[in-house]
Amino acid sequence: MSKIDILSLGFKELETALREMGEKPFRAGQIFKWLHCGDRVKSFEEMTDISKELRGRLEDSFEIVYPKAVRKLVSKKDGTRKILFELSDNNHVETVIMDYRHGKSICVSTQVGCKMGCTFCASTIAGFKRNLSPSEILTQIYSAENECGVHIDSVVLMGIGEPLDNYDNVVKFLGILSHPKGRNMSLRHVSLSTCGIVPRIKELAELRSGLTLSVSLHNTTNEGRSAIMPVNRRYDINELLDACREYTKATGRRISFEYAVIDGVNDSREDAKRLAKLLDGMICHVNIIPVNPVKERDYHSKKGSAAAFAKQLESLGINATVRRTLGSDIDAACGQLRREYEI
Numbered sequence: 209m210s211k212i213d214i215l216s217l218g219f220k221e222l223e224t225a226l227r228e229m230g231e232k233p234f235r236a237g238q239i240f241k242w243l244h245c246g247d248r249v250k251s252f253e254e255m256t257d258i259s260k261e262l263r264g265r266l267e268d269s270f271e272i273v274y275p276k277a278v279r280k281l282v283s284k285k286d287g288t289r290k291i292l293f294e295l296s297d298n299n300h301v302e303t304v305i306m307d308y309r310h311g312k313s314i315c316v317s318t319q320v321g322c323k324m325g326c327t328f329c330a331s332t333i334a335g336f337k338r339n340l341s342p343s344e345i346l347t348q349i350y351s352a353e354n355e356c357g358v359h360i361d362s363v364v365l366m367g368i369g370e371p372l373d374n375y376d377n378v379v380k381f382l383g384i385l386s387h388p389k390g391r392n393m394s395l396r397h398v399s400l401s402t403c404g405i406v407p408r409i410k411e412l413a414e415l416r417s418g419l420t421l422s423v424s425l426h427n428t429t430n431e432g433r434s435a436i437m438p439v440n441r442r443y444d445i446n447e448l449l450d451a452c453r454e455y456t457k458a459t460g461r462r463i464s465f466e467y468a469v470i471d472g473v474n475d476s477r478e479d480a481k482r483l484a485k486l487l488d489g490m491i492c493h494v495n496i497i498p499v500n501p502v503k504e505r506d507y508h509s510k511k512g513s514a515a516a517f518a519k520q521l522e523s524l525g526i527n528a529t530v531r532r533t534l535g536s537d538i539d540a541a542c543g544q545l546r547r548e549y550e551i
């Protein structure tokens with residue numbers, strides 16, 4: 209019988225599992241703390257306030273699995289660190305640690321590959337392999353803290369994969385990360401980025417979790433957006449923006465829109481005007497990003513065009529900033545390191 213991945217269990221599930229083993233529920237608090245607080249043990253052996261007998265039985269039923277860091281890159285420009293993790297089935301995912309003035313932020317992956325097919329994104333080129341489990345998302349944070357000796361202050365789900373296409377595991381991960389008896393990270397310090405899976409945005413709104421929702425918009429017409437983001441053929445811009453309004457209404461949180469400026473594709477004055485019109489009256493912010501060139505694609509962003517686009521939006525009354533490009537010397541764009549490693 210295969211062992212249970214204990215880091216993927218929420219607190220209540222751990223309590224239930226222990227009860228089924230004939231143990232008292234308070235054991236869950238002890239074990240959860242060993243797994244998610246302080247130095248975080250990697251074996252049951254290290255849980256010294258638990259009897260040897262129970263440690264043995266835990267060992268028989270559960271496993272504590274961490275990924276292996278197989279490559280680490282550090283940007284000479286800004287200290288951004290990128291780690292390539294090898295999972296237990298030899299798949300790889302990327303994690304990026306960024307230094308901001310307000311603290312350290314980590315960008316984690318939620319899937320191996322991606323099926324969304326956005327034409328500008330390296331993560332989707334080789335297709336989709338599988339979803340990450342809650343623990344495989346969580347241990348990117350824990351391992352990065354251990355590997356780099358840092359404390360992570362905020363988390364963005366913006367690495368490889370579409371988080372809302374792995375909804376159940378992502379929600380479970382969020383529950384474990386924010387549990388008061390564990391890592392206890394407020395979900396106000398977590399952002400989830402989606403290409404726009406509308407029904408899942410609505411479900412997420414119902415959770416009223418305090419999470420910041422980032423929406424990858426990248427275009428202002430349905431024709432243009434469908435050409436670079438196939439998901440738009442399923443859920444178009446109007447449906448998407450309606451879901452965003454619902455999200456803000458349910459949670460009180462403003463939406464953050466991502467807009468990667470691509471030469472000749474979405475950076476005209478008309479685009480800025482259309483975008484301002486689409487977002488008129490919404491509680492939101494637009495992050496303008498110069499498109500990160502991906503080897504397999506011919507997309508570029510002229511120097512200064514992101515700033516110019518942001519300025520146009522500002523003049524039209526839309527809150528917009530240019531996202532600082534971090535780690536440009538270590539290919540920090542999604543999926544690029546994994547592709548290099550696996551080719």
Ligand code: SAH
Nearest residue numbers: 329366369370401402403424466468499500
């Ligand atoms: N699937 C999710 C999260 C992963 S991608 C999403 O689509 O939001 C994280 C962000 O990086 C998204 O906004 C995505 O559109 C953007 N992105 C992907 N490739 C990019 C590139 N080459 N240049 C700039 N931004 C890119």
